[in-house]
Amino acid sequence: MRFACLIVGLFTFFQCQCQWRENTSPSYLELIGYLQKIDKEHKEIKLFNMGNSDFGLPIYLLVINAEKDSLKTFQKARKSTTILINNAIHPGEPDGINASLIWIDEWIRQGKPNKTKNGESLPVIAFIPAYNIGGMMNRSSTSRANQNGPEEYGFRGNARNLDLNRDFIKMDSENAFTFARIFHSLDPDVFVDNHVSNGADYQYTLTYISSMKERMSPALQQLTYSNCIPNLTKNLASKGIDLFPYVELKNQTPEGGIVAFNDLPRYAMGxxxxxxxxxxxxxxxxxxxxxxxVEATYQFLDELISWTTNHSLEIESSRSEAIQWSMNQKEFRYNYTLSDDEDSILFKGFESTNPIDSTTGLKRLFYDRSKSYFKKVPYYQTHVSKSEVKIPSYFIIGSQEKEVIERLKMNQVMYQTITKDSTVEVNRYRIEKFKSLDKPYEGHFKHHSVQFEKFKVTQSLKKGDILIPTKQKAMFYLLSTLIPDAEDSYFSWNFFDSYLQQKEYFSSYVFIDQAKFILENNPKLKVEFDKRKNENEQFRNSEWEQLYFIYKNSEFFEKSFMILPVYSID
Ligand SMILES: [Zn+2]
Structure with missing residues (x-):
């Protein structure tokens, strides 16, 4: 009997160590089944159903170093140092699922240590085992044409064919609402989103994107770039794994330059x-x-967890400093573009050539893996902001903007609801120019190249409108979404499109008599009108253009046209 147990024990041990290291990745149901089993067997590991996905199945969260119940576990997460690891936002890239399972099995095998030899406490470690449930359920072996395994995997689009890694601001998916719930319930100090690259060929297996340094607070920039990344790089190198920044190309090949990634707020890490x-x-x-x-991802997670364990005090203090720093800012900079400042970085690549291809009869790009190189390549890692605004003290949003307010609530934005009708001097935003995509991007004809005018007006506010102080933890979220021309603003994501359409017009044969009267009573407008008539032939020959000009500059023109329902107070 003892012998049989030993065999079963050995088999389990063998299975735990190896099954996630094969060329296969579990299906959603296999994955959740396995985690439910672990949750039953270990009181320090808890699996929580955190809410729905577009597919209809729940999104789970597995917490290591958990407490007795959910209330205590989430309290502990918010109070102490916490890492959140997100897997399978792109289910065709399931490396993080297997890597997380290896880490969890290994932790159990080591006796679930919650302290290091030096007495540092293990952080709360939370895994979203699989985020894109619809994509997990849509498995094949073909949707990643250029990827080397696993045998079967899920699809990039979710149940509504959304790329969830563009959905964190617009929140079209139910998944994004569940994510916001997870994120703010934990208030993670460290966050990792696991992916597989597309793009150039080179020697590295493991690359990473870190937050764009120009957007970070000095304390977090220092901790990330002078402490965390050098530590991870050194420790991974000692395990024979090179850690290198994500290879985003400036031109065709890495030799033409690598650029630092701009992690816009629409992405998980942004x-x-x-x-x-x-x-x-x-x-x-x-x-x-x-x-x-999988091994590289596992080693990255393991090193990041160790680093977090050993630096929890610095992490906590840098984060509070960062939040304080953000609240002390007077100006907000945004719309970053890559600068031409050229740096260089030592890179392990493959030489490339452009032989004629027999299928197309044209030159192709060919990386010669027999010719590896280790040399400096141009590195563009500096971004500059194109836009800057003075940070207002408050934003106000009309209560009718339920979709935006719902998103603010999910992101734990603090605000007051106005309890009685009142008037106040505010800044309003008039959209002057914008362009829209001519094909939908992630379900939106997104706006860009936005120009707006800010003007002061005495505004009546109605009961139910909301008053949002900008000095709060969610400050950068508020500024990034409510400033109309910010890259990922709610305006750009089409939340205020109804304000872009004129609702009333005039009949020319009636208005022409009013127009005469308007000009007689407005000499300044008359001068402008005559000047335009003199200078512009098209205007001179168009009754409609002339009347519309007078209409637009008269009291008859609607006040709400192109003016957003978001106001600010200096
Ligand atoms: Zn991806």
Whole structure:
């Protein structure tokens, strides 16, 4: 009997160590089944159903170093140092699922240590085992044409064919609402989103994206770039794994230059950076075999967890400093673009050539893996902001903007509801120019190249409108979404499109008599009108243009046209 137990024990041990290191990744149901079993067996590990997905199945959260119940566990997470690891936002890139399972099994095998030898406490470690449930359920072996394993995997689009890694501001998916619930229930200090790259060929298996340094507070920038990344790089190197920044190309090949990634708020890590979490995206290289990518992701997670354990005091203090720093800012800078400042970085690549291809008869790009190099390549890692605004003290949003207010609530924005009708001097925003995409991007004809005018007006506010102080933890989230021309503003994501359409017009044959009267009573407008008539032939020959000009500059023109329902107070 004892012998049989030993065999079963050995088998379990063998299975735990190996099953996630094969060229396969579990389906959603296999994954959740396994985690439910672990949750039953270990009181320090808890699996929570955190809410719905677009597919209809729940999104789970597995917490290591948990407490007795959910209330205590989430309290502990918010109070102490917490890491959140997100997997399978792109289910075709399931490396993080296997890596997380290996980490969890290994922790159990080591006796679930919650202190290091030096007495440092293990952080709360929370895994979203799989975020894109619809994509997890849509499995095949073909949707990642250039990827080396696993045998079967899920699809990038979710149940509504959304790329969830563009959805964190607009929140079209139910998944995004569940994510916001998870994120703010934990208030993670460190966040990791696991992916697999597309793009160039090179020697590295493991690359990472870190938050764009120009958007970070000095304290977090220092901790990330002078402490965390050098430590991870050194410790991973001692395990034989090179850690390298994500290879985003300036031109065709890495030799033409690598650029630092701009983690806009729409992305998972850009979103978590808004709330001053130390944020990383792991990108393993698509052409390396799945087990090798899983191992690299596992080692990254393991090192990041160790670093977090050993630096929890610095992390906590840098985060509070960052939040304080953000609230002390007078100006908000946004719309960052890459600068031409050229740096260089030592890079392990493959030489490339452009032979004629027999299929197309044209030159192709060919990376010669027999010719590796280690040399400096241009590195563009500086961004500059194109826009800057003075940070207002308050924003006000009309109560009718329920979709935006719902998103603010999910992001734990603090605000007051106006209890009686009142008047106040506010800034309003008039959209002067904008362009929209001519094909939908993630379900939106998104606006860009926005120009707006800010003007002061005495505004009546109605009961139910909301007054939002900007000095709060969610400050960068508020500014990034409510300033009309910010890259990921709610205006750009089409939340205020109804204000872009004129509702009333005039009949020319009636208005022409009023127009005469308007000009007689407004000499300044008459001068402008005559000048335009003299100078512009098209205007001179168009009754409609002339009358519309007078109409637009008269009291008859609607006051709400192109003016947003978001106001601010200096
Ligand atoms: Zn991805």
């Amino acid at each position: 979103y978590s950076s808004l709330f001053h979490a130390l944020s990383f995206t792991v990108e393993t290289h698509m052409l390396k075999p799945f087990p090798e990518r």
